[in-house]
Amino acid sequence: MYPAYRKKNNKVNTFTERKQCCFEFSMNGKAPSSDSHVMKALGTYAYWLATKAPVGENLPGRLYPVIPAPEKGFDLAKGKQIYVEQCSICHGVEGQGQKSLGAFVFPPLWGWGSYNWGAGMHRINTAAGFIKQNMPLGKGGSLTDDEAWHVAAYINSHERPQDPRLVDGSIEKTRKKYHEGDGVNLYGETVNGVMLGQGINQPD
Numbered sequence: 548m549y550p551a552y553r554k555k556n557n558k559v560n561t562f563t564e565r566k567q568c569c570f571e572f573s574m575n576g577k578a579p580s581s582d583s584h585v586m587k588a589l590g591t592y593a594y595w596l597a598t599k600a601p602v603g604e605n606l607p608g609r610l611y612p613v614i615p616a617p618e619k620g621f622d623l624a625k626g627k628q629i630y631v632e633q634c635s636i637c638h639g640v641e642g643q644g645q646k647s648l649g650a651f652v653f654p655p656l657w658g659w660g661s662y663n664w665g666a667g668m669h670r671i672n673t674a675a676g677f678i679k680q681n682m683p684l685g686k687g688g689s690l691t692d693d694e695a696w697h698v699a700a701y702i703n704s705h706e707r708p709q710d711p712r713l714v715d716g717s718i719e720k721t722r723k724k725y726h727e728g729d730g731v732n733l734y735g736e737t738v739n740g741v742m743l744g745q746g747i748n749q750p751d
């Protein structure tokens with residue numbers, strides 16, 4: 548599907564640029580340069596995966612299903628209950644994930660180590676689609692649409708690393724430029740008396 552236009556950065560992205568975004572937003576890291584071994588290896592692997600695939604056509608499994616929002620809006624208390632009962636065993640009560648031999652085996656869903664405020668997953672609608680299709684791991688499709696929204700909203704009502712596109716150090720300006728109209732999200736919104744979007748610094 549690449550090169551392709553992306554609304555996120557308002558330009559045509561090469562496949563390499565698209566992957567670099569994953570490093571910066573989904574993984575909250577630093578993207579390897581386009582001529583690095585890592586980028587070449589990932590590109591080569593993708594090229595092999597695409598053997599005989601049609602060009603420019605959506606293949607099954609691409610993108611997440613669009614889940615209609617609950618009629619009365621999402622409910623953070625219901626989301627918390629679902630999270631505690633069905634998700635915390637793997638992702639941790641504090642959303643911190645779980646490591647084995649120093650590497651994450653279950654990803655953190657908020658806090659340091661999680662995807663950042665610029666990741667697509669910070670949109671509640673996007674997370675609801677992913678969760679409905681894939682979570683709890685091995686039981687995809689078991690949550691109702693409303694449950695997927697409630698638990699997605701609960702996860703995304705927690706603090707996480709800052710949006711790397713932060714404008715002039717201002718949550719307000721960043722919200723205006725990148726988050727308003729970008730699906731349903733809580734960046735710059737006040738939840739339980741605390742303004743979200745302040746970001747989290749790497750612990751010492």
Ligand code: HEC
Binds near residue numbers: 638682683
């Ligand atoms: C049995 C363990 C397990 C359970 C239970 C589980 N998950 Fe997961 N979850 C995982 C694993 C493993 C991944 C990483 C999957 C991957 O990378 O393909 C993941 C990934 C995720 C992600 C994506 C994180 C990211 O950084 O992109 C979200 C969001 C998520 N899970 C939400 C949930 C929710 C909500 C529930 C409860 C309804 C849940 N999970 C239950 C194991 C679990």
